[in-house]
Amino acid sequence: MGLTPVHFFSHGSTRMLEAETESGEYWEKCGQEALAHGVKGIILMGAHWACVGDKIEVATNPNPGKSFCPFVTPSLYNDWKPNPDIAGAERCISMLAAEGFNVGPNPDFEWIHDTFMVLIRMFPDATKCPPTTIVSMNARYDPWYHVKVGATLRSLRKEGYLLVGTGGAVHNLYRNYWTDMLLYRESLGQEKPPEAWALNFRQATEDVITKNRGPALRKAMIRLMQHPAYREAQATDDHWMPALFAAGAAGDFEDESEPNVLAAETWELRNMCNSQFTFGSYTTDSDGKGFTREGEKIPRPRMVTAAA
Numbered sequence: 371m372g373l374t375p376v377h378f379f380s381h382g383s384t385r386m387l388e389a390e391t392e393s394g395e396y397w398e399k400c401g402q403e404a405l406a407h408g409v410k411g412i413i414l415m416g417a418h419w420a421c422v423g424d425k426i427e428v429a430t431n432p433n434p435g436k437s438f439c440p441f442v443t444p445s446l447y448n449d450w451k452p453n454p455d456i457a458g459a460e461r462c463i464s465m466l467a468a469e470g471f472n473v474g475p476n477p478d479f480e481w482i483h484d485t486f487m488v489l490i491r492m493f494p495d496a497t498k499c500p501p502t503t504i505v506s507m508n509a510r511y512d513p514w515y516h517v518k519v520g521a522t523l524r525s526l527r528k529e530g531y532l533l534v535g536t537g538g539a540v541h542n543l544y545r546n547y548w549t550d551m552l553l554y555r556e557s558l559g560q561e562k563p564p565e566a567w568a569l570n571f572r573q574a575t576e577d578v579i580t581k582n583r584g585p586a587l588r589k590a591m592i593r594l595m596q597h598p599a600y601r602e603a604q605a606t607d608d609h610w611m612p613a614l615f616a617a618g619a620a621g622d623f624e625d626e627s628e629p630n631v632l633a634a635e636t637w638e639l640r641n642m643c644n645s646q647f648t649f650g651s652y653t654t655d656s657d658g659k660g661f662t663r664e665g666e667k668i669p670r671p672r673m674v675t676a677a678a
């Protein structure tokens with residue numbers, strides 16, 4: 371039985387929904403790949419929803435609205451209808467509860483731009499977006515906790531679910547330069563190069579993700595929170611936790627055979643680095659079959675040998 375990949379996407383500012391960027395192109399490519407492989411559902415952890423105490427929640431609103439998304443043309447998101455996966459949410463809740471998490475449904479949750487922005491770029495035609503489950507973070511921002519959330523849901527990759535963390539590689543809103551955004555709705559100008567701490571942590575993130583696999587990846591990504599530039603790169607921990615969710619979902623011994631790649635990158639507002647990482651790839655099993663989709667095998671293209 372094969373595996374789906376796992377993505378850690380840096381969603382950046384809301385301009386990433388509208389602006390033409392390398393990252394946006396990559397999100398769309400990942401969406402096309404997901405559809406080509408018959409992905410059964412998307413399971414997302416974003417950076418804008420966290421539960422207090424020791425709790426975690428899973429969105430079960432069957433008809434969620436969307437929160438305001440500033441600095442973009444409103445029709446870009448108002449006209450895109452979410453496709454929530456209630457059955458998938460219940461499945462995640464039962465898996466997380468079985469592992470000891472204090473987890474419950476949230477039937478009132480409204481989607482926020484950290485998740486719908488990426489989904490809209492992945493699946494511009496909303497009718498094509500696979501059923502989607504959104505899992506909250508926990509506001510204590512314990513790195514091991516969020517790795518364990520990803521690890522707990524990892525087996526769903528074998529059933530054709532695509533697990534995605536959407537946060538930020540270098541994401542400190544207090545250290546961004548906002549003038550162009552406020553005056554011109556523009557975030558990509560980069561009139562000055564990024565500052566040293568942003569470049570340092572961006573490089574450390576690339577090195578850790580591309581040079582570690584399996585359980586070593588999980589440990590190294592947790593350890594990045596002790597990097598000297600971490601607190602400048604992440605003013606708060608909320609945009610780093612989805613990276614740890616992704617590492618949990620892609621950090622089993624079984625994942626050691628697949629590389630992790632930095633696939634695209636977009637700098638915004640001088641110091642925000644939107645790096646897009648993919649852990650693993652769509653794999654097939656020894657029989658040449660992909661993951662199961664409700665009992666059905668995904669066909670693998672046949673090799674054709676050219677005759678002389």
Ligand SMILES: [Fe+2]
Nearest residue numbers: 381382417484
């Ligand atoms: Fe965000």
